[in-house]
Amino acid sequence: MTSVTDFTAEQTRIRAAYARRGQDGRYSSSDRGHLFILQGIERRLLRLLARHAALPLHDKRMLEVGCGTGYWLREFVKWGADPTAVTGVDLLDDRIAAARRLCPGGTALFQCNAADLPFPDAAFDVIAQFTMFTSILDPELKRRVAAEMLRVLKRRGFILWYDFHVTSPHNPDVRAVGRREIADLFAGCSITLQRATLAPPIARFAAPRSWPLCVLLDAIPLLRTHYLGVIRKP
Numbered sequence: 669m670t671s672v673t674d675f676t677a678e679q680t681r682i683r684a685a686y687a688r689r690g691q692d693g694r695y696s697s698s699d700r701g702h703l704f705i706l707q708g709i710e711r712r713l714l715r716l717l718a719r720h721a722a723l724p725l726h727d728k729r730m731l732e733v734g735c736g737t738g739y740w741l742r743e744f745v746k747w748g749a750d751p752t753a754v755t756g757v758d759l760l761d762d763r764i765a766a767a768r769r770l771c772p773g774g775t776a777l778f779q780c781n782a783a784d785l786p787f788p789d790a791a792f793d794v795i796a797q798f799t800m801f802t803s804i805l806d807p808e809l810k811r812r813v814a815a816e817m818l819r820v821l822k823r824r825g826f827i828l829w830y831d832f833h834v835t836s837p838h839n840p841d842v843r844a845v846g847r848r849e850i851a852d853l854f855a856g857c858s859i860t861l862q863r864a865t866l867a868p869p870i871a872r873f874a875a876p877r878s879w880p881l882c883v884l885l886d887a888i889p890l891l892r893t894h895y896l897g898v899i900r901k902p
Contacts, residue, residue, distance in 0.1 A: 675783060678806040679759060685803070685841035686760060694872060701872030704882050705865055709830065710743065712864050712896055717747075720826060720898055725749035728793040732756045733782045733817060734800030738767030741775060751775045755792070757782060783812035787820045795821050796828040799894075801853075802842040814853040818901065827854070827899040830864070834893040847895070854899050861897035863889045 697703050717723050725748045732740055735756030745751050752774035758764050764779040771777065780786055782800075795817050804810050817827055835844040850859060865871075866886040874882045885891055 675781065675806060675809050675812075678804065678809050679781065681805070681841075682759060682803060686763075688841075694868075699872070700875040700879075701868065704871050704875045704879070704886075705868060708865060708886060709896070712862070713828070713830075714747070716828070716896065716898065722794060722826075723748070725794075729753045729791065729822075730755065730794045730796070731787070731792045731820065732796045732798070733785075733813065734758055734797055734803070735767060735777070736760075736763045738771040738775070738777070740796060740798055741767065741771055745772055745775075755787075757785065783809055783816060785816045785820055789819055790822045791820045793822055793825040794828060795825070796830075798830045799832065799842075801845050802832045805841075805843055810853060818854065818857075821901060823901060825901075829861070829897045829899055830894060832893055833863075833895045834867075845895075850895070850899075856902045858900040858902070859897065861895040863892040863894070864896035865892050865894040867891055867893045 695702055697706060714723075717725075722728065725744060728749060730744055730749055730753060732744075732755070735741055735758050738756055741754050741756045744754055751772040754771075755776040755778070756764075756767055756771070757778045757780050758767070759779070759781060761779045764777050767775075767777050778786060797817070801810060801813070804813065821827060829850065832842065832844045833846050836842060847861060850861070866882060870885060870891060871882060874885060
């Protein structure tokens with residue numbers, strides 16, 4: 669089996685890509701376009717969790733792979749998860765450092781490569797990933813991360829998937845992940861996906877001008893650039 673150290677080049681590329689991004693104001697909640705996107709994800713995500721009988725979250729052990737500064741970890745706690753049962757991992761040590769400052773006490777945070785998760789088998793009820801797979805361009809690393817997520821997932825648990833299914837022509841650091849690739853990464857699993865999120869360039873343009881216009885545009889599935897869904901073990 670390929671060792672984690674064989675992914676050094678891809679890890680270096682990912683670190684460089686995020687360093688170039690820096691503090692992009694477009695990803696701040698004070699940006700009306702990004703706020704519209706976040707609120708849309710939250711509404712759809714809560715409906716999805718309810719549909720799969722995952723609410724309330726107080727008795728769930730939860731992991732986010734590629735947690736960044738912990739935004740969604742904090743949302744899970746806001747929705748009722750026990751902070752001591754919430755865990756995040758990220759490749760970038762500066763993001764883990766920020767998450768430690770921002771997340772509630774007791775939240776477990778680890779800097780590591782998700783191809784080698786430091787957890788026992790079947791440790792989590794819910795495992796989430798938000799736009800992490802599109803940041804990985806190495807196909808073998810994607811497969812290893814997917815395999816690790818399944819390994820640490822409980823038999824009756826599920827993976828929350830949120831990621832681009834449309835490639836941005838202006839960002840060579842990411843690559844869309846479509847239905848066929850998701851099915852290949854999680855072969856044999858039950859996968860349900862829905863289109864989500866108004867295309868970010870449209871949201872950033874429309875939201876400052878007309879919030880109702882954003883709502884109308886978001887109702888058009890063809891303008892949604894992400895898949896949101898659930899992946900269950902066979």
